[in-house]
Amino acid sequence: MKILVAFKRVIDPDARIKLKADKSAIDTGSVEYKANPFCENALEEAIQIASDHDAEVVIVTIGNEDTEQQVRAGLAMGAARAIRVDVDDSKLDSDLAARIIAAVAKKESPDILFFGKQAIDGDNNQVGQLVAEYLGYPQACFASKVEVKDGEAIVTREVDGGLETIAVKLPCVITADLRLNTPRYAKLPDIMKARKKAIDELELSDLGISDTALKVEVVALEEPPKRKAGVKVDSVDALIAKLKTEARVL
């Protein structure tokens, strides 16, 4: 069995995100990158499934050489090898990322394609679903529990009204939600081992992709309007008075 896990680097989710002075782009001057938290959930689950089913876990990422730092972290968690598609990760939209990953999947023929449900930079929540459609696979998104048996993945999903359980035939796409698992910290011996694991570099031409035009393009960035500063009240009575007379919600 083979599990292909998409792994994206993102700006540290706890960093204060600022725009450059001319608002043309995010100010990446002093930022740190981390693996997208949801991708870590996906990788953790893949590793757990792999140990139960004697499967190989392969990481795929899209980006330049700098992204290999996060890939090595994923290899240290327990993936066997990695594929990096050499494309500037600032020149992607969800659809191009999906077409690239679908092309890698066609080469690798995984039984399960695991994604994080969303990347916390773009917050698009599209790539897993797009890949599933491009490959004609069923999907189980926002997974909080996965069990693989008898050629199916039985997945409990977090939906607006609660939980839903579906069964998807392999090969399939699964996208991970936060409560799927707690990603492991790599131990030093695993980090050392990861240095020897392969990261294969692919070009778009290796994947037969020549159309890199973006379907969705960012044309402007702005910070949302700040809320007017609030006031502190010193008692419950004072709060109720404000809610009645000022906010008029009581």
Next chain:
Amino acid sequence: MAKILVVAEQQAGQLKKATLAAVTLAKQINAKVGGGFDIVTIGKSLSGVTDALQGYGAEAILIADAAAFENYLAQPYAEAIADAVAKSGADFIIAPAGTFGKDVLPRVAAKLGAGMVADCVGLADGSALGYKRPMYAGNIIATVKVNTAKTVITARPAEFDSAEKTGGSSAVTALQTSPAAGGARFVEYQLTESERPELTEADIVVSGGRGLKDGDNFWKVMNPLADAFGAAIGATRAVVDSFPEVPNDMQVGQTGKVVAPKLYIAVAVSGAIQHLAGMKNSKTIVAINKDGDAPIFQVADYGLVADAFKAVPELATKVKAARS
């Protein structure tokens, strides 16, 4: 002139209110492209849904009502929506941005070769079509344009007023569609049952944070408060992760539900970036926290630095008395 198709969201034959937010966005786009809009609804036993959709100005309500659609599954629903797009001749396809829209619409976009705008919070000014959407947990608002002939959009319900009825009637037409079953099968739902208003639809939301210590205390403090205000109850991610008594679908935040009620009361919530992403557009925000430096106070209109275990019962009692 271009046509718009709104994909209605329904559960067990009941229309979800978030659909009316998508209708509002449809009307805003219609003001720019002028071709009118249809609505499609897919499921089983939909007469209640089609009745509820009358009077909003749709030209037609397309309906795919069959046993095969009783429980939502991505592949057959995506095919049915694509058939509705063909029937309607739509270039714009809009669904509310909940777990339904987010799950199915990317597949529709891929089928149509269309760019998809996820979580649209508004249109850009001007005659050209630009869509505003949040990035980085809402710390950045991006304006995007779509370069394909068709455009697929999920509309964030908290950012659009529900459409109001304008009268008239829409023709209800059966949609001819018989999708392949696909590779998934439905097993079961475990839906949270509550007498309280739905989190994404409530006028007043009260949310509890990690400061409430444990699940029992969470409910002891939050239930009377919600009763007093007639509110929905939300929670932070820290709470749903650590208190087994609080279900995950109560999470308000970047990766949970996004709400913008008239009044949001954050109880013992510190105010992490990811939580703020889910509530900072609420009309009035109240924070009650014993730590006066908690980041939540930076977005609160009214902040009460106090022990929630004392202040909230007092607030609940006094508000209940005032409202009765």
